[in-house]
Amino acid sequence: MNKLIRTEAKLTLREPIGMAFSLLLPLGIVLAFGLSGSASEADPELDGQVPLDTVLPSLALALSFGMLAVFMLPGFMADYRMRGILRRLSTTPVHPARLLAAQVVVQFVIALISVPLVLGLAIALGMNTPEQPLMALVVIVLGGAALFAVGTLVSAVAPDAKVGYVYSAAFFFPSLFFAGIWLPKEQMPDWLSRFGDFTPLGAFRESLENAFAGTGQDPLMLLTLAVTAVLASTIAARVFRWE
Amino acid sequence: MSQGSIPRRLDSVIEIEHLHKRYGDVVAVDDVSFTVAANEIFGIIGVNGAGKTTTVECLTGVRTPDRGRIDVLGFDPATQRDAIRTRVGVQLQASALPDRLSVHEALDLYASFYPDPRDPDELIELLNLSHRRDARYGKLSGGEKQRVSVGLALIGKPRIAVLDELTTGLDPHARRDVWSLIERLKDDGLTVVLVTHFMDEVERLCDRVAVIHAGRVKALDTPTTLARPGHLEDAFVELTTA
Numbered sequence: 001m002n003k004l005i006r007t008e009a010k011l012t013l014r015e016p017i018g019m020a021f022s023l024l025l026p027l028g029i030v031l032a033f034g035l036s037g038s039a040s041e042a043d044p045e046l047d048g049q050v051p052l053d054t055v056l057p058s059l060a061l062a063l064s065f066g067m068l069a070v071f072m073l074p075g076f077m078a079d080y081r082m083r084g085i086l087r088r089l090s091t092t093p094v095h096p097a098r099l100l101a102a103q104v105v106v107q108f109v110i111a112l113i114s115v116p117l118v119l120g121l122a123i124a125l126g127m128n129t130p131e132q133p134l135m136a137l138v139v140i141v142l143g144g145a146a147l148f149a150v151g152t153l154v155s156a157v158a159p160d161a162k163v164g165y166v167y168s169a170a171f172f173f174p175s176l177f178f179a180g181i182w183l184p185k186e187q188m189p190d191w192l193s194r195f196g197d198f199t200p201l202g203a204f205r206e207s208l209e210n211a212f213a214g215t216g217q218d219p220l221m222l223l224t225l226a227v228t229a230v231l232a233s234t235i236a237a238r239v240f241r242w243e
Numbered sequence: 244m245s246q247g248s249i250p251r252r253l254d255s256v257i258e259i260e261h262l263h264k265r266y267g268d269v270v271a272v273d274d275v276s277f278t279v280a281a282n283e284i285f286g287i288i289g290v291n292g293a294g295k296t297t298t299v300e301c302l303t304g305v306r307t308p309d310r311g312r313i314d315v316l317g318f319d320p321a322t323q324r325d326a327i328r329t330r331v332g333v334q335l336q337a338s339a340l341p342d343r344l345s346v347h348e349a350l351d352l353y354a355s356f357y358p359d360p361r362d363p364d365e366l367i368e369l370l371n372l373s374h375r376r377d378a379r380y381g382k383l384s385g386g387e388k389q390r391v392s393v394g395l396a397l398i399g400k401p402r403i404a405v406l407d408e409l410t411t412g413l414d415p416h417a418r419r420d421v422w423s424l425i426e427r428l429k430d431d432g433l434t435v436v437l438v439t440h441f442m443d444e445v446e447r448l449c450d451r452v453a454v455i456h457a458g459r460v461k462a463l464d465t466p467t468t469l470a471r472p473g474h475l476e477d478a479f480v481e482l483t484t485a
């Protein structure tokens with residue numbers, strides 16, 4: 001298993017564009033919005049919050065976790081399926097699902113790398129250091145588990161890369177909306193904003209923001225993440241096929 | 244046909260009786276029976292769609308038969324997959340490695356899957372790939388890819404190697420390289436099931452050959468019994484013309 005993980009890590013590094021994009025886009029967002037002075041001021045449209053302390057870093061991290069879990073992971077797996085690599089593995093003592101597990105580990109580690117990068121940049125631009133770092137870590141593990149479970153589910157059910165991409169996009173772009181990337185949640189009608197709290201990406205971003213700002217967690221959102229992680233990975237394990 | 248109709252050989256390592264497998268409405272294998280003796284090179288020939296690949300997929304445990312009995316080294320491939328997978332090496336028809344993996348990395352990775360693997364570097368030597376050890380799979384020629392694929396089938400020190408269309412797409416030199424490799428492996432005690440389209444390959448390598456047509460065994464004998472040397476193709480065409 002270790003060798004499988006190391007091999008997947010090497011292969012991912014040899015195809016660095018997707019990975020670099022997933023790491024750089026969130027940094028770009030923090031930089032672009034963080035540099036404008038208004039990001040460091042209380043914003044009445046966000047109920048008086050300072051975007052750089054709350055929305056911006058959590059949104060950037062939700063974005064990098066989301067891209068790696070929901071696009072990169074299923075992309076690699078669809079390619080492996082198409083090339084017959086999963087089928088090839090099924091003739092060895094190693095079950096193809098192990099390759100999926102190795103990919104999850106590699107993409108998760110890359111996502112974790114984005115945490116110090118994003119927070120480092122945000123703090124350099126004037127973000128308050130996170131109030132509850134331990135809680136932030138718990139949220140990252142829980143939210144990461146939820147998003148990677150969704151990515152695993154897409155990998156398991158998508159017959160090829162194209163269909164997988166459609167599934168991923170169908171999950172990701174509405175999720176971004178509910179996570180408040182197009183329209184700040186504070187400007188959404190209450191029911192819409194509340195609904196967004198129960199989507200994996202929305203719950204992840206919101207809980208992360210709460211940990212950064214030290215405003216206390218909504219247990220229902222954490223529950224949403226845990227339930228998504230368990231449910232999606234259980235279904236994925238049931239339906240995973242090598243062809 | 245009664246169950247006892249297949250002549251049992253004491254030293255057989257593969258026994259297939261009345262194998263039947265369909266995909267939905269398509270009958271891929273209708274009724275196939277044969278046995279393979281230890282250290283034999285057993286050929287399977289037949290036109291495209293005859294059911295060759297499905298047959299070998301059933302005997303390697305990749306697919307589960309709908310009917311029939313398969314015994315490989317005393318194990319049932321459908322239910323004792325792990326036992327089969329450590330003892331049977333498989334070379335698949337389609338190439339199946341990431342382009343960015345090097346030859347050595349690929350063999351080293353697959354070696355880690357087995358309890359008692361061959362040394363990857365020794366195998367690379369045996370495959371005549373030493374000069375391509377660190378080349379990426381995607382940059383290899385067809386013949387080199389095929390040899391890597393054979394290597395993956397052999398890395399786990401299998402008792403049986405199942406090779407599906409081993410030399411399809413290779414130039415004459417590469418084919419002869421692969422042939423001498425197979426002969427050397429036979430000398431080391433390996434049993435080989437070889438699916439092929441090439442009559443010269445059958446005549447050169449195979450101890451016995453089964454002609455499969457429309458999911459049934461049309462003929463099964465030594466190449467020299469089936470036809471005079473050089474005339475196997477005529478015999479084959481005759482056997483497989485409805």
Ligand SMILES: Nc1ncnc2c1ncn2[C@@H]1O[C@H](COP(=O)(O)OP(=O)(O)O)[C@@H](O)[C@H]1O
Nearest residue numbers: 266269271289290291292293294295296297298
């Ligand atoms: N996965 C599959 N799904 C549906 N039909 C299949 C599948 N694999 C093979 N077949 C069909 O089964 C028949 C036998 O195929 P195959 O065993 O691949 O033959 P061969 O290897 O002799 O060319 C063909 O008609 C083929 O189209």
Ligand SMILES: [Mg+2]
Nearest residue numbers: 295296297336
């Ligand atoms: Mg075939």
